[in-house]
Amino acid sequence: MATNIVGIDLGTTNTVMAIMDGDTPVIIPNSLGERLTPSVVSFGADGEILVGKKARRAMILNPQNTVGSIKRHMGTNYRVEIYGRKYTPQEISAIIMQKIKSDLESYLGHEVPQAVVTVPAYFTDAQRQATRDAGEIAGFNVRRIIDEPTAAAISYGFDRMEEDQILMIYDLGGGTFDVSIIEVVNGVFQVLAIKGDNMLGGDDFDQRIVDWLVEEFKQREGIDLTTDPSALQKLRIHAEEAKIELSNVERTNILIESVIVTDKGPLTLDMDITRARLESLIGDLVEGTERHVRAALEDAGLKSKDITNVVLVGGSTRIPMVQKLVEKIIGRPARRDINPEECVALGAAVQSSLIASLDEEMQHSAADRLPEKGPVVVHLTPFSLGVGLVGDQYGVLVPKNSTYPTEAKDIFTTTRDFQTAISFPVYEGEEAIASSNTFLDMLRIDDIAPAPRGIPRVEVTFRLNHDRILEATAKDLTTAKAVTITVMATDNRLSPEEKARAIKEAQNRITSMLEDRMQDALMNQAEALIYRAERLLSEVDSPPRGIHETIEELQNAIERRDGHRISGAMEHLTSMITQMER
Numbered sequence: 001m002a003t004n005i006v007g008i009d010l011g012t013t014n015t016v017m018a019i020m021d022g023d024t025p026v027i028i029p030n031s032l033g034e035r036l037t038p039s040v041v042s043f044g045a046d047g048e049i050l051v052g053k054k055a056r057r058a059m060i061l062n063p064q065n066t067v068g069s070i071k072r073h074m075g076t077n078y079r080v081e082i083y084g085r086k087y088t089p090q091e092i093s094a095i096i097m098q099k100i101k102s103d104l105e106s107y108l109g110h111e112v113p114q115a116v117v118t119v120p121a122y123f124t125d126a127q128r129q130a131t132r133d134a135g136e137i138a139g140f141n142v143r144r145i146i147d148e149p150t151a152a153a154i155s156y157g158f159d160r161m162e163e164d165q166i167l168m169i170y171d172l173g174g175g176t177f178d179v180s181i182i183e184v185v186n187g188v189f190q191v192l193a194i195k196g197d198n199m200l201g202g203d204d205f206d207q208r209i210v211d212w213l214v215e216e217f218k219q220r221e222g223i224d225l226t227t228d229p230s231a232l233q234k235l236r237i238h239a240e241e242a243k244i245e246l247s248n249v250e251r252t253n254i255l256i257e258s259v260i261v262t263d264k265g266p267l268t269l270d271m272d273i274t275r276a277r278l279e280s281l282i283g284d285l286v287e288g289t290e291r292h293v294r295a296a297l298e299d300a301g302l303k304s305k306d307i308t309n310v311v312l313v314g315g316s317t318r319i320p321m322v323q324k325l326v327e328k329i330i331g332r333p334a335r336r337d338i339n340p341e342e343c344v345a346l347g348a349a350v351q352s353s354l355i356a357s358l359d360e361e362m363q364h365s366a367a368d369r370l371p372e373k374g375p376v377v378v379h380l381t382p383f384s385l386g387v388g389l390v391g392d393q394y395g396v397l398v399p400k401n402s403t404y405p406t407e408a409k410d411i412f413t414t415t416r417d418f419q420t421a422i423s424f425p426v427y428e429g430e431e432a433i434a435s436s437n438t439f440l441d442m443l444r445i446d447d448i449a450p451a452p453r454g455i456p457r458v459e460v461t462f463r464l465n466h467d468r469i470l471e472a473t474a475k476d477l478t479t480a481k482a483v484t485i486t487v488m489a490t491d492n493r494l495s496p497e498e499k500a501r502a503i504k505e506a507q508n509r510i511t512s513m514l515e516d517r518m519q520d521a522l523m524n525q526a527e528a529l530i531y532r533a534e535r536l537l538s539e540v541d542s543p544p545r546g547i548h549e550t551i552e553e554l555q556n557a558i559e560r561r562d563g564h565r566i567s568g569a570m571e572h573l574t575s576m577i578t579q580m581e582r
Contacts, residue, residue, distance in 0.1 A: 007348025012175030
């Protein structure tokens with residue numbers, strides 16, 4: 001099972017990792033033996049950082065310093081303040097990925113330095129770059145950023161590449177919604193259309209339940225639970241659990257003892273919620289996905305009957321109402337033979353195997369060539385990319401629904417006599433007015449050869465790479481002077497100093513984590529040694545002098561987590577045990 005590349009589904013709710021075991025993608029469990037790791041980070045006052053299930057438990061006791069659903073803020077200037085220190089979404093995500101990396105390497109017994117990381121298909125350039133930064137801060141060489149629906153399609157179609165089919169990937173996760181139409185012909189996965197909403201997912205369903213619980217409790221008890229952060233966290237956790245249960249039962253009970261403590265003492269929340277109630281709370285959100293599905297079909301030039309199979313991705317697709325909606329749109333049930341929480345990571349693992357095989361064939365530029373075997377993916381960008389021109393016009397270089405990687409060029413000129421510089425604001429979007437689109441970055445070229453307006457010729461080139469991250473170049477064709485930038489949203493990027501600091505802090509966390517792991521192993525060995533000594537003491541008549549004092553000394557050292565004293569006491573106790581075993 002030796003591998004150097006892992007596939008990671010960095011989800012809003014859960015994170016999943018997978019590798020290739022021979023020709024088969026497999027999910028790797030975390031340190032608790034679980035296949036899903038909650039994407040939650042909790043910071044303790046003593047500096048301890050919890051990730052995953054332990055952090056999720058801390059959300060109730062330590063809500064102010066526990067962070068979940070950080071994926072929704074990727075690529076923005078959002079910051080979360082913990083004990084006076086402000087963390088970026090990249091840093092929080094990096095802590096999650098760092099935990100995944102540590103668990104993976106502990107499981108495999110060797111270092112895994114590279115990763116393929118998935119993102120929602122509707123993630124912007126800035127969000128993709130932020131995800132790549134998070135992986136690099138965590139210590140990975142991020143070889144590829146791929147779309148989650150595409151990864152799911154690869155996972156589903158990996159063993160069915162001989163079948164020509166048109167797949168619809170309906171991906172409703174914890175924080176985002178994507179729908180992709182993907183045609184599979186002779187092992188080539190051609191993305192035909194992408195639609196989605198980066199602010200729609202299971203978190204929103206949970207919030208609807210929370211709002212209902214708050215209102216019901218207020219009517220019954222006259223108390224507003226939103227004033228208590230701990231109570232709100234309890235509601236969110238139980239709301240999610242109830243939502244999950246209602247996928248299998250018609251009614252469930254939400255019981256939260258001591259949901260809030262008042263002057264009259266603790267109060268209990270005890271309410272039944274039915275599947276019908278849930279559907280009434282989230283119905284408009286679920287139905288809102290239909291317009292994205294129909295828009296994707298229209299972009300692909302297809303009818304519902306043209307879809308061969310529908311693959312459901314994301315835990316929220318287990319909700320019966322969601323499944324019924326998809327069946328209504330397409331006219332047939334979705335496939336049930338794929339795990340919606342795991343298929344994205346499995347597809348990322350397949351992609352990692354293709355990169356690894358190309359690395360073996362060619363040591364340098366192999367990752368930029370199409371593989372000779374295995375699935376070939378032809379990606380699609382859901383957004384147009386272009387530059388702002390005079391009069392706030394929008395000059396599109398890469399139209400929406402273009403395949404990538406790709407390169408596009410256009411020639412521009414000056415608007416004033418003897419102008420020596422041109423600035424090209426880079427935008428992402430579909431509006432005819434440039435400034436109405438999403439501003440990404442500024443491409444500026446100076447020292448243009450002075451000439452009357454309209455004479456200079458400046459060539460602007462957009463290169464969209466495999467990760468759908470944009471590189472832009474402006475070149476003065478007279479002087480051959482050129483300027484190149486890697487584009488991302490200016491306000492939201494990590495500065496080189498911020499990124500270097502984050503990487504250093506991550507490395508320090510790894511060092512501390514390894515030290516803690518070694519100390520835990522030492523303590524386990526010490527406790528096993530005490531058990532062995534006590535068992536022998538019950539079997540011998542003349543124990544070595546001072547053995548009881550040595551056992552007590554070792555127990556005290558374990559309680560104080562004093563590694564130096566533990567090692568010394570273990571050495572003495574081992575010598576005494578050897579005497580008794582002779």
